[in-house]
Amino acid sequence: MGQLSLKNVVKTFGDFEVVKGVSLDVHEGEFVVFVGPSGCGKSTLLRMVAGLEHTTSGDIVIDGKRVNDLAPVKRGIAMVFQSYALYPHMSVYENIAFPLRVEGAPAKEIRKKVEEAAAILHLENRLDQRPGNLSGGQRQRVAIGRAIVRQPEIFLFDEPLSNLDAALRADMRIELTRLHKQLGATMVYVTHDQVEAMTMADRIVVLNGGYIAQVGAPLTLYHKPENTFVAGFIGNPR
Numbered sequence: 001m002g003q004l005s006l007k008n009v010v011k012t013f014g015d016f017e018v019v020k021g022v023s024l025d026v027h028e029g030e031f032v033v034f035v036g037p038s039g040c041g042k043s044t045l046l047r048m049v050a051g052l053e054h055t056t057s058g059d060i061v062i063d064g065k066r067v068n069d070l071a072p073v074k075r076g077i078a079m080v081f082q083s084y085a086l087y088p089h090m091s092v093y094e095n096i097a098f099p100l101r102v103e104g105a106p107a108k109e110i111r112k113k114v115e116e117a118a119a120i121l122h123l124e125n126r127l128d129q130r131p132g133n134l135s136g137g138q139r140q141r142v143a144i145g146r147a148i149v150r151q152p153e154i155f156l157f158d159e160p161l162s163n164l165d166a167a168l169r170a171d172m173r174i175e176l177t178r179l180h181k182q183l184g185a186t187m188v189y190v191t192h193d194q195v196e197a198m199t200m201a202d203r204i205v206v207l208n209g210g211y212i213a214q215v216g217a218p219l220t221l222y223h224k225p226e227n228t229f230v231a232g233f234i235g236n237p238r
């Protein structure tokens with residue numbers, strides 16, 4: 001469970017082709033990072049996987065099933081955004097519980113799942129507080145908690161650390177790697193930050209202008225960039 005395939009996925013906005021035929025198999029439990037400059041189509045691609053954006057052509061396949069026409073909540077995925085959009089008037093507990101309340105889960109089950117997520121994210125002592133009283137890193141953890149309680153097979157992250165300062169980003173990179181190991185879920189992570197890609201990914205997908213420029217393990221891309229774009233972006237040009 002948690003296998004994702006993109007098959008010649010295309011997205012156009014009017015006449016503008018933003019994603020130009022992306023194909024990739026993401027394995028169960030893999031941490032794949034899409035990296036590329038601003039505007040190269042990362043968010044659009046992720047939003048198609050999430051079902052937040054219609055796919056113009058091509059197939060999105062999760063665990064062998066084509067999901068193009070499946071509602072977002074039925075895809076077994078949860079997405080974490082850059083702007084974590086917490087509810088300011090709700091406690092941390094209620095923010096994390098929110099997706100379960102929407103689903104109509106029983107109170108006992110909600111409590112169990114929220115407490116589990118809070119333990120994983122070191123938020124046990126913050127559950128009664130409002131988001132406004134938390135640090136940026138803690139807020140981003142609450143947003144991740146909201147994804148965890150849904151127990152998705154696949155997590156999608158869209159630049160979740162870009163609102164944090166450098167020190168916090170470094171901490172959160174380690175936290176996210178730990179979270180991936182602990183949950184064993186598939187993670188698809190989008191960023192324009194090469195350091196995040198190099199330190200967290202099992203495999204990196206370099207996107208350039210809607211195309212895949214190269215796919216490979218971090219060190220492979222670093223030492224053996226296949227083209228000048230990859231070399232310039234993360235490679236080691238000589």
Ligand code: ADP
Nearest residue numbers: 013016018036037038039040041042043044045
């Ligand atoms: P990235 O996340 O890599 O920065 P995006 O996927 O957000 O890139 O955007 C890729 C391109 O598609 C950009 O040129 C952007 O302006 C354009 N784009 C994104 N969403 C829309 C939309 N709803 N309508 C028209 N153009 C869009």
Ligand code: MG
Nearest residue numbers: 042043044158
């Ligand atoms: Mg984006």
